[in-house]
Amino acid sequence: xxxxxxxxxxxxxxxxxxxxxxxxxxxxxxxxxxxxxxxxxxxxxxxxxxxxxxxxxxxxxxxxxxxxxxxxxxxxxxxxxxxxxxxxxxxxxxxxxxxxxxxxxxxxxxxxxxxxxxxxxxxxxxxxxxxxxxxxxxxxxxxxxxxxxxxxxxxxxxxxxxxxxxxxxxxxxxxxxxxxxxxxxxxxxxxxxxxxxxxxxxxxxxxxxxxxxxxxxxxxxxxxxxxxxxxxxxxxxxxxxxxxxxxxxxxxxxxxxxxxxxxxxxxxxxxxxxxxxxxxxxxxxxxxxxxxxxxxxxxxxxxxxxxxxxxxxxxxxxxxxxxxxxxxxxxxxxxxxxxxxxxxxxxxxxxx
Amino acid sequence: xxxxxxxxxxxxxxxxxxxxxxxxxxxxxxxxxxxxxxxxxxxxxxxxxxxxxxxxxxxxxxxxxxxxxxxxxxxxxxxxxxxxxxxxxxxxxxxxxxxxxxxxxxxxxxxxxxxxxxxxxxxxxxxxxxxxxxxxxxxxxxxxxxxxxxxxxxxxxxxxxxxxxxxxxxxxxxxxxxxxxxxxxxxxxxxxxxxxxxxxxxxxxxxxxxxxxxxxxxxxxxxxxxxxxxxxxxxxxxxxxxxxxxxxxxxxxxxxxxxxx
Amino acid sequence: xxxxxxxxxxxxxxxxxxxxxxxxxxxxxxxxxxxxxxxxxxxxxxxxxxxxxxxxxxxxxxxxxxxxxxxxxxxxxxxxxxxxxxxxxxxxxxxxxxxxxxxxxxxxxxxxxxxxxxxxxxxxxxxxxxxxxxxxxxxxxxxxxxxxxxxxxxxxxxxxxxxxxxxxxxxxxxxxxxxxxxxxxxxxxxxxxxxxxxxxxxxxxxxxxxxxxxxxxxxxxxxxxxxxxxxxxxxxxxxxxxxxxxxxxxxxxxxxxxxxxxxxxxxxxxxxxxxxxxxxxxxxxxxxxxxxxxxxxxxxxxxxxxxxxxxxxxxxxxxxxxxxxxxxx
Numbered sequence: 020x021x022x023x024x025x026x027x028x029x030x031x032x033x034x035x036x037x038x039x040x041x042x043x044x045x046x047x048x049x050x051x052x053x054x055x056x057x058x059x060x061x062x063x064x065x066x067x068x069x070x071x072x073x074x075x076x077x078x079x080x081x082x083x084x085x086x087x088x089x090x091x092x093x094x095x096x097x098x099x100x101x102x103x104x105x106x107x108x109x110x111x112x113x114x115x116x117x118x119x120x121x122x123x124x125x126x127x128x129x130x131x132x133x134x135x136x137x138x139x140x141x142x143x144x145x146x147x148x149x150x151x152x153x154x155x156x157x158x159x160x161x162x163x164x165x166x167x168x169x170x171x172x173x174x175x176x177x178x179x180x181x182x183x184x185x186x187x188x189x190x191x192x193x194x195x196x197x198x199x200x201x202x203x204x205x206x207x208x209x210x211x212x213x214x215x216x217x218x219x220x221x222x223x224x225x226x227x228x229x230x231x232x233x234x235x236x237x238x239x240x241x242x243x244x245x246x247x248x249x250x251x252x253x254x255x256x257x258x259x260x261x262x263x264x265x266x267x268x269x270x271x272x273x274x275x276x277x278x279x280x281x282x283x284x285x286x287x288x289x290x291x292x293x294x295x296x297x298x299x300x301x302x303x304x305x306x307x308x309x310x311x312x313x314x315x316x317x318x319x320x321x322x323x324x325x326x327x328x329x330x331x332x333x334x335x336x337x338x339x340x341x342x343x344x345x346x347x348x349x350x351x352x353x354x355x356x357x358x359x360x361x362x363x364x365x366x367x368x369x370x371x
Numbered sequence: 372x373x374x375x376x377x378x379x380x381x382x383x384x385x386x387x388x389x390x391x392x393x394x395x396x397x398x399x400x401x402x403x404x405x406x407x408x409x410x411x412x413x414x415x416x417x418x419x420x421x422x423x424x425x426x427x428x429x430x431x432x433x434x435x436x437x438x439x440x441x442x443x444x445x446x447x448x449x450x451x452x453x454x455x456x457x458x459x460x461x462x463x464x465x466x467x468x469x470x471x472x473x474x475x476x477x478x479x480x481x482x483x484x485x486x487x488x489x490x491x492x493x494x495x496x497x498x499x500x501x502x503x504x505x506x507x508x509x510x511x512x513x514x515x516x517x518x519x520x521x522x523x524x525x526x527x528x529x530x531x532x533x534x535x536x537x538x539x540x541x542x543x544x545x546x547x548x549x550x551x552x553x554x555x556x557x558x559x560x561x562x563x564x565x566x567x568x569x570x571x572x573x574x575x576x577x578x579x580x581x582x583x584x585x586x587x588x589x590x591x592x593x594x595x596x597x598x599x600x601x602x603x604x605x606x607x608x609x610x611x612x613x614x615x616x617x618x619x620x621x622x623x624x625x626x627x628x629x630x631x632x
Numbered sequence: 633x634x635x636x637x638x639x640x641x642x643x644x645x646x647x648x649x650x651x652x653x654x655x656x657x658x659x660x661x662x663x664x665x666x667x668x669x670x671x672x673x674x675x676x677x678x679x680x681x682x683x684x685x686x687x688x689x690x691x692x693x694x695x696x697x698x699x700x701x702x703x704x705x706x707x708x709x710x711x712x713x714x715x716x717x718x719x720x721x722x723x724x725x726x727x728x729x730x731x732x733x734x735x736x737x738x739x740x741x742x743x744x745x746x747x748x749x750x751x752x753x754x755x756x757x758x759x760x761x762x763x764x765x766x767x768x769x770x771x772x773x774x775x776x777x778x779x780x781x782x783x784x785x786x787x788x789x790x791x792x793x794x795x796x797x798x799x800x801x802x803x804x805x806x807x808x809x810x811x812x813x814x815x816x817x818x819x820x821x822x823x824x825x826x827x828x829x830x831x832x833x834x835x836x837x838x839x840x841x842x843x844x845x846x847x848x849x850x851x852x853x854x855x856x857x858x859x860x861x862x863x864x865x866x867x868x869x870x871x872x873x874x875x876x877x878x879x880x881x882x883x884x885x886x887x888x889x890x891x892x893x894x895x896x897x898x899x900x901x902x903x904x905x906x907x908x909x910x911x912x913x914x915x916x917x918x919x920x921x922x923x924x925x926x927x928x929x930x931x932x933x934x935x936x937x938x939x940x941x942x943x944x945x946x947x948x949x950x951x952x953x954x955x956x957x958x959x960x961x
Contacts, residue, residue: 047658049673137816137935139686139928142678143653159747159817160736171681191739282800422855446858456849459715460903466845473846474858526857 061215071209074154074177075185076165083215084148084174088131088141090162092117093152093350094178097207099124100351101219109144111136112153115306115345118352138163142171150210152178152350154187161190176213179205180263180349194261194281197269200231203349227354234354234361235271243273243364245340246297247347250305252312252321254286263349264301267360273299289327299367300333301360305344315341338367373398373558374449374530379418379428381411388414390582391428396530396560396575401553403573403590404562407603410579412562416532419560421445446474449530450523452516454538458507465503467518468493471525493524497551513544520551531559537568546571566607570594570618578602590618636914640695643918647694647925648687652932655683685819693818693882694924694938695917696826698889700879702897702916703834704872705890706908710844711868712773715953718890719876721776722869723783725885727758728877729791729811736807737799748881755877758783763869771862772851776869813886813939815924822882833875834913840868841905848903886939888946889916895953919945 061083071078088109089095095110096118104124109131117125131140141149141162149168154177156162165175177187180202186192204224211220245268247258258264260278268275276295277287300322304315312318319339322328329335340363346356373396381389389411396402404412417423418430421437430437432448450471471493472486494500497517502510510518516536523531533552537545545565549572552559563569569576570590578586578593580602586593591611599607599620606623649655663683665671704719712721720726731754732747734740741750765779791811795804837844843864846854855861879886897912920942927941 047656049658049662049675132934134934137652139682140652140932142682142686145676145678163817167685170685171677284800286800420856422852441858442855442860443858446856449856451852451856453852456853458848458850459713460848461898462848462903466904467848470846470848470853470857473842476842 062218063215064217065212065215069212071176071213073209074179074182074187076175076177078174078176080148080174080213084146084213086144086146087148087150088144088146089150090135090141090156091150091152091178092345093180093348093352094150094176094206094210095125095128096121096345096351097210097223098150098214099128100223101207101211101214101216103214103216104128106214108146109136109141111141112156114348115343115352118345118355135162138167146173148174148176148213150176150178152181152348154181154190154192157187158190176210178202178349179209188283194283197261198263198266198349200227200266200270200353203351203353204228207351223351227351230354231270231357234358238271238361238364241272241364243299244276244295244297245273245299245301246276246292246295247301247303247342248318249284249303249344249347250310250313251286252318252325254288255292256284256286257292258347259283259285263353264347264356266349267301267347267353267356270357271361271364273360273364289325293327293331296331297333299338299340299364300331301340301342301347301363303344303347304341307344340364340367374419374430374432374560376415376419376425376430377428379415379425379430381414381418381423382426383414388582389418389425392577392579392582392584394419394560394577396558398558399556400558400574401572402558402560403569403576404560404579405564405566405569405576405602406579406585409581411582412579413534414582415579416451416534416560416562419530419532420449420451443474446526448528449532450526450528452519452523452531452533452536454535456519457515460507462507463503464499464505464507464510464518464521465490465494467507468499468503468521468525471522474526489525489527493521496524496555497521512539513541513548516540516544516548517551520548524555529557531555531557533559533561535562535564537563537565566594566599566620567618570620594618594620633910633914636911636918640914640917640921643921644688644691644695647691647921648683650925651682651687651928653679653682655679655687659683689818689820689823690815690924691921692823693826694815694920696823696830697815697879697883697886698893698916698918698920699913700826700830700833700875700916701886701889702893702912702919703830703837703909704876705892706894706897706905706912707837707844707868707872708890709894710847710905711865712777713847713850714773714777715895716891717777718887719872720784720885720887720890721780722873722876723758723762723780723787724755724873724876725880725887726784726787726791727754727756727761728752728880728885729807730754730787730794731757732811732881733791733794733799733807737794737803751881752877754787755880756873758787759869759873759877761786763866811885811939812937813884813942814935814937815883816935818882826879826882829875829878830913833871834909836871837868837909838906840864841909843868844905845903884937884939886920886942888942888950889920892946892949892953893919896949 067081069080085106086108087106089098089107091112092114098107099121104127107128109129111132112135113133131144135156151157157165157177168175180198181187181189183192183194188194207224208220211217247264249256257277258275259280259282260275261281262283265275265278276297302315302318305313308314312321322334340360342356342359345352376392376394378391378393379389380391392415404415406412418425424438432440432445437445468490472481472489475481494503497520499517499521537548540548545568549568553572573590575588576590576593577584585602586598594609596607596609599605606625608621610619610621645660648660649657659679660683662673662675663680666673666675667684701719708717708719708721709715728751731750735745735750736747762779762783765782766776769775795807843859846857846859851861893916894912897908897915901907901911923941923945924938927936927938930936
């Protein structure tokens, strides 16, 4: 093999031509920067600057944001429910199809990514505010750290449902106290305050609390034991004792057999499930359908055919309650989840 | 002004590879190093080069203990050609020879004029000037050995150490190579297998057996039938052509008569 | 050489315009002029951030990685006399992964150390192990490679163990992305670090270019040419380890660059190291800048790990190299 020695002269010629070409292209007009868009008027009930203590960071909002990017579905659905679609410029991290009543509003908001977007993609939407339900987006390796967003003048907000003592759970912290619905209501109120739609916020919280009470009406404290299976047929991810799924159990007066585990979604072995023998299985129906066992039908098929699981009481008696993925997350869909779990228990009439 | 080994001994992994050997070549001499496999020829050459240190005895260059001399200084005086140096690199003959100039580099690089002159001279000596731009892997075995010799010459050494340089060559190239080496104005120490070649080209020979010197002197003095039988365990007849002053060794197959040692 | 540097500068400028967000050469020009203090053109904050805080540092780190890994590839291949050697034969990338996983998943060291710090320490531990194993078993080239294989296997197993035993799915995804090589999130201090290390490393290697030439025919010939083989080999391995460890701890294990670029450069400028070293560095830099730009765009908005991009280009290139070698054998 003979070596091809390309003369430096030829490379130089090509390079010079390229320089000239780019110089021509770069000789254009600078892009105009239009600073003010029509600001949507708020209710006038928030006092700006608004200062929030948000998961260990102080968030200062000088005026209601006009261009918000929501990095998670939970946060998205709260803002859509508050009627803020006209101020949303991007959404991301969708685990389920949007809640039906919000589909119309959602259609007008660009979806930046089905999963986590890159920093660049978020910036491209030119946001002035960024929200998230899960702290992993604000970690190194996620979208960008909150300080980095701050550098470009973009304030950030993390859902209180992911916070304990100023540390994000999903971002690496550990939960030591159980999550309550109060954290969700706090999120709704704080977002409403930021956007100066406090009345709408109060209305939404009242509505959700009303639905909560209605779901629990007449439901006896049953002490039924249940386990929540999110995904994965090999090492099932189940709900630990402190997270939003477990909250559903405790709210309806049932017990979560895995309440001793402190991670929000630990992976366990099927043997452990058999050993703890939950009377009811709450199954995640994950429409993302990315892994074996995501869909409800696949979960049931697995449970009824696998030699280890098919002899479970819950399986033999087909005591299943199906929830969407989003309903097991700490979001407004959790109330949907609560309604389904309560209804499920009523239907199943589990013998104590 | 030369390389000397004084009673050097070398122990490797507990085995005595070289045992009390003394080598004192004369300036410009061609010394043949003979002996069966495992007799310590290669090891002795490595001791002479300073690549390994003797466990006893001393190797000196110009009277200085080799162990105390910097590798670069040694390389300016002593050049080595081994049996079978090869490379996968697509290097040209000229660049191989140019490697020989490395010992002469100063802190900030070599002297291009001196380097070019030395390379040209080395190529001329070895008859490779026309092949200077050929690629290494296109050369024949004989040519490759010649290139290695040219590289060694480019080092402008006073001593040349060659470890069985003719092993993979045909008879034409064997003779050609050794003629070249003996022609060179350097002191050469050549490890050889072929006794006839040694007889033809060496001024003196040293015979090793099991790490020890068994005999040393001119080929005529050393290469006798008895010695050959003793060292190599073969039958031989030594013929001396008085007219040409040349020694020829004829080997006879078959078992040796009762050993006389 | 001048042409190469110009090509690199141009590549960087053009690459900075590529990506899911819409950035033109005019934007780039404006942002650069502003930051160089030569102008005060109004540019949207987000666009400025994209160009100056994200894409430009990325392109520069990509260039540094390409140059540094290519350079280390040259050293490894010449030193170990093995055309299939690359900077990761010393176990550095697996050590880095283990270090990063220990910090990221087990939480040892935490914020103070960071993934990069953990990776750097892990690399050096793995490298130390390789040196130790190689020394214990003789120290020649084959031993070094075998020691590297052993170290790589050990640390890969450790990484896998930690991930499976301790990581949740988010952490796993985060670490995996990093293991494949990722330039997401590189900032200006990463640029400074990489640039300094690569420049110094290249300077040192250029100084020893003639030594690498001397190794063409093996240790013995090199020794006979006056090279202190053991010392120089150790020095070059340490330089390689430091460069590689630094680059891996910033950008993860980007494969194929160190393997393929030296061959490509050798094809263009020949094997003499005084030319091969700068050629490989420049070609590696340009190569990585483009691969990174394409990785940004190919599956937008999902970022493709840059290590996947280098593999996609590197594997076919590698096959070409192998078949070419077969023909000349």
